[in-house]
Amino acid sequence: MDAIIARDLTKTFHTIARRPGFVGGLKSLVAPARIAKTAVDGVSFSVREGELLALLGPNGAGKSTTIKMLTGILVPTSGEVRVAGLEPHRDRERNARTIGAVFGQRTQLWWDLPARDSLAILRDIFDVEAEEYRRRLAEFDDLLGLSEFWDSRIRHLSLGQRVRCDLAAALIHDPKIVFLDEPTIGMDVVVKEQVREFLRHQVEQRGRTVVLTTHDMTEVNRLAERIVLINHGRLFFDGSLTELRRQFGATWQVHVTLADAPADVAVPGLRVLRRDGPRVAFGPGDGATSTHEALRLIIERYAITDLAIEENDLEDVMREAYLHREQMTA
Amino acid sequence: MSVAQWRVARVTPLGEFAQPARITGTAVRLAAQVFLVVCLWRSLYSQVETSAGLVRDQAVTYAVLAVLALQIRGLDRSASRDTMLQHIQEGTVLYWFVRPIPPRRYYLVRAVGDQLYGFAWVLVGYTICLTAGAVEPPASGSAAAAFAVSALLAQVIMYQLLLAVDLLCFWTLQNNAALTILRFLQNLLSGVIAPLWFFPDWFLTISSVLPFRYTLDVPLSLYIGRSPLSDTPRLLAIQLLWCVLLAGLTRLMWRKAAGVVTVQGG
Numbered sequence: 001m002d003a004i005i006a007r008d009l010t011k012t013f014h015t016i017a018r019r020p021g022f023v024g025g026l027k028s029l030v031a032p033a034r035i036a037k038t039a040v041d042g043v044s045f046s047v048r049e050g051e052l053l054a055l056l057g058p059n060g061a062g063k064s065t066t067i068k069m070l071t072g073i074l075v076p077t078s079g080e081v082r083v084a085g086l087e088p089h090r091d092r093e094r095n096a097r098t099i100g101a102v103f104g105q106r107t108q109l110w111w112d113l114p115a116r117d118s119l120a121i122l123r124d125i126f127d128v129e130a131e132e133y134r135r136r137l138a139e140f141d142d143l144l145g146l147s148e149f150w151d152s153r154i155r156h157l158s159l160g161q162r163v164r165c166d167l168a169a170a171l172i173h174d175p176k177i178v179f180l181d182e183p184t185i186g187m188d189v190v191v192k193e194q195v196r197e198f199l200r201h202q203v204e205q206r207g208r209t210v211v212l213t214t215h216d217m218t219e220v221n222r223l224a225e226r227i228v229l230i231n232h233g234r235l236f237f238d239g240s241l242t243e244l245r246r247q248f249g250a251t252w253q254v255h256v257t258l259a260d261a262p263a264d265v266a267v268p269g270l271r272v273l274r275r276d277g278p279r280v281a282f283g284p285g286d287g288a289t290s291t292h293e294a295l296r297l298i299i300e301r302y303a304i305t306d307l308a309i310e311e312n313d314l315e316d317v318m319r320e321a322y323l324h325r326e327q328m329t330a
Numbered sequence: 331m332s333v334a335q336w337r338v339a340r341v342t343p344l345g346e347f348a349q350p351a352r353i354t355g356t357a358v359r360l361a362a363q364v365f366l367v368v369c370l371w372r373s374l375y376s377q378v379e380t381s382a383g384l385v386r387d388q389a390v391t392y393a394v395l396a397v398l399a400l401q402i403r404g405l406d407r408s409a410s411r412d413t414m415l416q417h418i419q420e421g422t423v424l425y426w427f428v429r430p431i432p433p434r435r436y437y438l439v440r441a442v443g444d445q446l447y448g449f450a451w452v453l454v455g456y457t458i459c460l461t462a463g464a465v466e467p468p469a470s471g472s473a474a475a476a477f478a479v480s481a482l483l484a485q486v487i488m489y490q491l492l493l494a495v496d497l498l499c500f501w502t503l504q505n506n507a508a509l510t511i512l513r514f515l516q517n518l519l520s521g522v523i524a525p526l527w528f529f530p531d532w533f534l535t536i537s538s539v540l541p542f543r544y545t546l547d548v549p550l551s552l553y554i555g556r557s558p559l560s561d562t563p564r565l566l567a568i569q570l571l572w573c574v575l576l577a578g579l580t581r582l583m584w585r586k587a588a589g590v591v592t593v594q595g596g
Contacts, residue, residue: 068424071424071427071428072427072428073424073427073428073591074591075588075589092427092428092432093430093431093432094430095428096427096428096429096430097430099428101424101425101428103421103424103425105421106420106421106422106424106425107422108422108425110341110345110410110412111345111410111411111412112344112345112348112349112409112410112412113341113344113345113348114348117344121337121338121340121341123334124334124335124337124338125334125335125338125429125430125431126429126430127332127334127335127430153348155411
């Protein structure tokens with residue numbers, strides 16, 4: 001069953017363009033020129049219950065705006081959005097009990113209060129039973145190590161500590177759906193891994209639906225079951241990581257060192273990319289398949305003494321995908 | 331709204347208790363202000379018995395109560411990064427829209443908490459000043475009752491004015507200038523700087539058609555007996571009218587704000 005449905009979701013912002021200079025400023029005051037900017041343009045996708053979806057795209061692509069419409073913060077200009085059967089912007093209170101949200105660079109905790117007091121205030125806001133609250137807090141402490149710093153005021157916490165508290169805050173009312181907008185931005189690798197484990201636990205053990213935006217490809221690699229790519233406000237890919245690689249990143253190189261060094265090296269279906277004496281780099285040619293297949297073809301034809309396989313990493317794939325989209329738009 | 335949700339009102343007091351230096355600072359500032367105000371008004375009255383229809387003790391009481399009242403006129407939460415302007419500029423206002431309390435109710439509950447905390451300061455300050463003879467008790471039992479009702483309505487007007495200026499941020503993404511103007515007008519036209527009775531008639535006329543006078547001067551004038559008790563129904567009716575008008579305005583602004591909410595920076 002779908003936990004989230006977005007159909008033709010569009011958001012257009014209207015801003016006033018200020019003309020340069022003093023005279024321009026006066027003109028803008030008297031006759032302001034309004035500019036319409038479409039941040040999200042007819043985006044449609046759905047997320048199944050218990051699925052972790054990565055919503056990806058370059059800066060300014062429209063990811064955060066999409067998340068803000070899905071959470072009910074922004075009112076869509078047109079289109080339809082359903083989250084757990086509710087229209088988030090029309091039914092904000094009921095929607096709030098169904099979802100949790102973390103916006104990585106922004107905290108919902110109170111700056112001058114110890115983290116534990118902030119969490120207790122959220123317990124009151126969400127009407128969480130005392131016993132439930134204690135149980136959940138203990139669970140979050142186990143997974144995120146909150147008790148090391150929860151008696152410190154939020155203003156004194158490091159970014160990693162603060163975001164861990166924000167994650168606990170977002171889940172304190174046990175929401176079925178969680179929106180995470182760049183939750184690990186600026187964190188060190190150790191804390192990032194802790195947060196990833198926490199998210200994996202929430203999806204696999206608690207069955208929560210998670211929508212995640214991030215620029216961290218390791219995170220995508222380790223967590224995402226499905227990827228939706230957005231650029232210039234438009235959705236241009238919706239599928240699994242494997243499909244994404246197949247579509248935008250089916251490039252690899254097989255580096256071999258040949259036992260003999262024949263004058264000509266050729267393998268049907270493969271392309272010789274470079275050659276330096278006995279060292280040859282093969283890439284996919286016409287009808288090329290996987291690296292395994294390539295390896296089989298090379299070994300059938302030549303004796304080799306050394307071998308290395310180099311696949312495009314996810315960042316390369318994403319770069320390829322974004323560039324592909326840019327070219328399509330151009 | 332549940333009883334538990336009203337506990338959100340404790341955010342500001344908890345933040346203050348977490349920093350004893352702030353409490354000490356407020357106590358020292360308040361004591362110094364009251365002391366100086368008492369000295370100033372007593373010295374101004376050293377050559378005269380009555381001025382602007384006020385005897386010395388009435389004027390001193392008015393001025394001291396005005397200083398104490400500043401404690402409940404909306405605390406400055408900027409040090410706690412908790413003003414509406416900061417929430418809008420930093421984008422944290424978005425969390426107000428993903429909680430099961432509507433933003434306007436959350437704002438109200440926080441304001442109630444702030445004002446109750448401020449009221450505790452007023453109560454302690456008032457008791458000390460009364461014991462020390464810096465302020466006189468109310469002119470009569472009826473004056474005390476009229477003052478209590480009027481002070482409550484004054485607080486509602488004050489809340490609505492501050493809220494309207496805060497809500498402007500949703501459109502302008504700035505309210506520093508509006509807040510500065512509001513604070514200046516508020517202090518000038520409500521009697522914080524000096525009791526309004528000392529100003530010329532035209533000034534009183536202007537202040538009577540604006541809401542600011544009804545946030546402080548009216549309840550204080552009833553307290554010290556400068557406004558006759560027979561005027562109470564009329565004054566309370568005007569205060570009530572301002573409450574209704576401003577409540578209508580701020581309700582409309584909230585409704586529009588929810589539709590135009592934008593969050594800075596991605």
